[in-house]
Amino acid sequence: MEHIFGLHGSxxxxxxxxxHLAGLLLKASEVLASVEGCRLYMIxxxxxxxxxxxxxxxxxxxxxxxxxxxDERIRSIIGEAMPLxxxxxxxxxxxxxxxxxxx
Amino acid sequence: MEHIFGLHGSxxxxxxxxxHLAGLLLKASEVLASVEGCRLYMIxxxxxxxxxxxxxxxxxxxxxxxxxxxDERIRSIIGEAMPLxxxxxxxxxxxxxxxxxxx
Numbered sequence: 580m581e582h583i584f585g586l587h588g589s590x591x592x593x594x595x596x597x598x599h600l601a602g603l604l605l606k607a608s609e610v611l612a613s614v615e616g617c618r619l620y621m622i623x624x625x626x627x628x629x630x631x632x633x634x635x636x637x638x639x640x641x642x643x644x645x646x647x648x649x650d651e652r653i654r655s656i657i658g659e660a661m662p663l664x665x666x667x668x669x670x671x672x673x674x675x676x677x678x679x680x681x682x
Numbered sequence: 683m684e685h686i687f688g689l690h691g692s693x694x695x696x697x698x699x700x701x702h703l704a705g706l707l708l709k710a711s712e713v714l715a716s717v718e719g720c721r722l723y724m725i726x727x728x729x730x731x732x733x734x735x736x737x738x739x740x741x742x743x744x745x746x747x748x749x750x751x752x753d754e755r756i757r758s759i760i761g762e763a764m765p766l767x768x769x770x771x772x773x774x775x776x777x778x779x780x781x782x783x784x785x
Contacts, residue, residue, distance in 0.1 A: 585726045587690060587738065601780055608783040619724070619784040621740065623688045623777035633777055635690065635738050637724065637784070674726035674736055677704055680711040681722040681740070682785045 583618060583678075584644060586636040588671025589625070596663045597630035603660045604634060610652045616643025619682040630665070637676045686721060686781075687747060689739040691774025692728070699766045700733035706763045707737060713755045719746025722785040733768070740779050 592600040604622045611617040616639035625631035638644040647653055695703040707725045714720040719742035728734035741747040750756055 582727075585724075585736075587736070605781055608781070611783050617783060619722075619782075621688075621722070621738075621779060621782040621785060623779045624685075626776035626778055633688075633690070633775075635724075672736075673729035675729055676724060676726045678708055678711070679722070679724040680714050680720060682724060 583676035584638045584641045585619075585674030585676040586634070586638075586644070586671035587674060588634055588669055590632045590634065590660075590668050591665045592630040592632065592663050593665045594630060597624060597628075597632055600630075600660060600663045601632050603656055603663070604632065607653060607656045610650065610656070611647065614643075614647045614650060614653075616640060617647065618676075634671070636671075637682060686779035687741045687744045688777030688779040689737070689741075689747070689774040690777060691737060691772055693735045693737065693763075693771050694768045695733040695735065695766050696768045697733060700727060700731075700735055703733075703763060703766045704735050706759050706766070707735065710756060710759045713753065713759070714750060717746075717750045717753060717756075719743060720750065721779075737774070739774075740785060 608620045611620050619637035621635040623633040711723045722740035724738040726736040
């Protein structure tokens with residue numbers, strides 16, 4: 580079966596900076612609209628921690644995802660986001676997306 | 683800020699039944715296309731465990747999600763899925779979905 584490449588992971592912001600971090604990720608999602616292979620890029624705040632941001636992604640391929648991280652606009656947003664992070668990002672969980680509704 | 687109600691959780695199938703379980707969830711996603719308030723219902727297989735199925739959902743409201751579980755067609759699919767599960771479903775993680783791309 581052909582799979583879409585999925586990722587689900589979290590970024591912990593330093594105290595009080597969750598909303599700022601989420602705003603940067605929403606800006607990134609606008610850039611990704613013009614990047615090849617991005618099917619889904621969903622930004623959420625943890626229901627119990629305003630400084631814990633979850634990102635759920637679906638890509639046509641792992642290679643498309645890797646290429647996006649080389650995009651200058653994405654690199655610039657990553658540069659803005661790094662000082663807001665409380666520690667390094669946790670490695671996102673890899674998923675084989677089968678399908679479903681709404682993306 | 684207005685949030686979409688998100689859920690991300692897993693279902694563990696008994697050995698060898700992951701694909702069967704995923705197929706039932708994909709059938710559920712077809713039903714959800716005609717149910718109020720479902721924005722996203724994405725079915726994935728864990729990259730490292732073929733019997734661990736992840737479901738990522740986004741709903742206009744928590745109430746819409748609760749109502750969907752009363753739908754006869756969904757209840758019927760849940761009835762088919764239950765015997766395939768290795769233990770009870772883990773409580774999905776609640777998310778406040780802010781936005782993003784592709785759903």
